[in-house]
């Protein structure tokens with residue numbers, strides 16, 4: 001998938017090939033800065049294997065990054081399910097859909113995601129592709 005890898009790329013600008021499952025969730029805190037814009041951000045990197053979300057992971061959230069994996073059909077097919085959970089728990093907040101693993105010649109693409117009504121940004125936490133753009137979108141939304 002890539003939720004943890006994207007968080008690591010955003011906050012540490014690093015990538016790890018080895019897969020370490022996320023137990024429950026991991027909080028990240030840091031400052032995202034571009035030019036003269038800086039935003040303090042707290043991000044919960046959740047374990048996506050269950051649709052149950054602890055209130056701590058979403059209460060007071062100002063927005064969400066929704067991650068899918070371009071090599072994994074079910075991750076794309078379940079985007080709207082996760083979006084509905086967000087809508088139910090938080091209400092309407094900005095949601096940015098990140099389509100990860102753009103470095104791989106993947107089976108699914110932005111057109112496939114569009115069929116579900118989502119505009120996604122292609123990213124790769126491995127190469128860093130699209131990550132600056134994702135950060136820019138966040139900064140522009142909240143600053």
Ligand SMILES: Nc1nc2c(ncn2[C@@H]2O[C@H](COP(=O)(O)OP(=O)(O)O)[C@@H](O)[C@H]2O)c(=O)[nH]1
Pocket residue numbers: 001002003004005006016017018019020021022048100101102103104123124125126127
């Ligand atoms: N090729 C490639 N592999 C990735 C990318 N992002 C994550 N991975 C790998 O996919 C696996 C799962 O990533 P992870 O971030 O732990 O997924 P999570 O379960 O959603 O948190 C790890 O082995 C990562 O190294 C990417 O953009 N490209």
Ligand SMILES: [Mg+2]
Pocket residue numbers: 003004005020021022045046047
């Ligand atoms: Mg993870």
